[in-house]
Amino acid sequence: GSEDFAYYLQHRPGCFLRLGNGEASPMLHNAAYDFNDANLSVGAAYWTRLVERFLDRPIDLLE
Numbered sequence: 001g002s003e004d005f006a007y008y009l010q011h012r013p014g015c016f017l018r019l020g021n022g023e024a025s026p027m028l029h030n031a032a033y034d035f036n037d038a039n040l041s042v043g044a045a046y047w048t049r050l051v052e053r054f055l056d057r058p059i060d061l062l063e
Helices: 005-009 039-055
Strands: none
């Protein structure tokens, strides 16, 4: 596959990442693909930590 994200990076700083769905899962855009809902907590934790580092303080999501 291809991504056009590199074109955006020519104009603005940024970062591209992929959050996997496990080794046994069919690839994205495959009719057999089934999103692993357990990855929602992994992705949410990633973004939470990124914001914490940006703000330089921990975040209590239950506040």
